[in-house]
Amino acid sequence: MESITEEQLIQMVRDFIESESSAPQISVSSSESHIDSDHHHQPSNIDTLEEMIWRETTDVEVEILEKILMYMRNMGSLIIEPKNLKKWVVLRLKMDGYEASLCKTTWVSFPGRAKGNYEFVDVITNGTRVIIDMEFRSQFELARPTQSYTKLIEALPSFFIGTEEKLGNVVTLLCSAAKESLKESGLHIPPWRKATYMLPKWFSENCKKVSFSPNSNSTIEEF
Incomplete structure (x- = not known):
């Protein structure tokens, strides 16, 4: 498996920030707020997504994003295998005093939803849960x-940093857009493309939190 370099990791964070800076400002005047009888303006999925991702960013989310950017800049010659990237992020956050862990979710199958598993980084700070998903x-x-769906995905950051509420809203929007895209392409909508399958990746009741100690025998340099 190919290793992830410092440049690639920094680019991941840069993509996140550049998407924020390039998102158009939203301004609605009193004259624009009414519905014209000849033109019914409705926000596009991209407008709604950008509103969710960028306009509703909390101070906690920005704080963690800045931390991750700092980690990337200070990597030096360190090269990390992709499979260890999430563990590395957890360790760095814990070294800075955050209550961070690697979350491993699983869910069983039942009619309309296949079984599966997933991993992401979970941080609790000031009573707020922030989810970091590098994939x-x-x-x-x-x-x-x-x-239209391609443009929507292009507007999505390569990785996610946000609260549970934001994550749930974004996933629901994307699953709805994916459903419409599949229907327009004449394709069957598989169970794993529905919100009922996607949401448990981050919200499953079967969630195992794995924590790593910065003082343990496993160090970042061993990755």
Whole structure:
């Protein structure tokens, strides 16, 4: 498996920040707030997604994002295998005093939902739970996507940092858009593309939190 370099890791965070800076400002004047009888303006999925991701960013989310960016800049010659990236992030956050852990969720199958498992980073700070998912965008990629769905995914950060509420809203929006894309392409909507399957990746009741101690025998340099 190919290792992830410092440049690649920093680019992941840069993508997140550049998406924020390039998101258009939203301004609604009193004259624009009414519905024109000849033109019914409705926010697009991209507008709604950008509102969720960027306009509703909390101070806690920005704080953690800045921490991760700092980690990337200070990596030096360190090279991390992709399979160890989430563990490395957990260790660095714990070294800075955060209550961080690697979450491993599992869920059983039942009619309409297949079984599965997933991993992401979980941080509790000031009573707020923040989820860090380094593989977020890839979870919503489709075969033969429509043009509108492709643009929506391009507007999505390569990885996610946000609260549970934000995550739930974003996942629901993306699953709805994926459903429409599949229907327009004449494709069957598989169970694993529905919100009932996707949401348990982050919200399953069967969630095992694995914590790593910065003082243990396993060090970041061993990755």
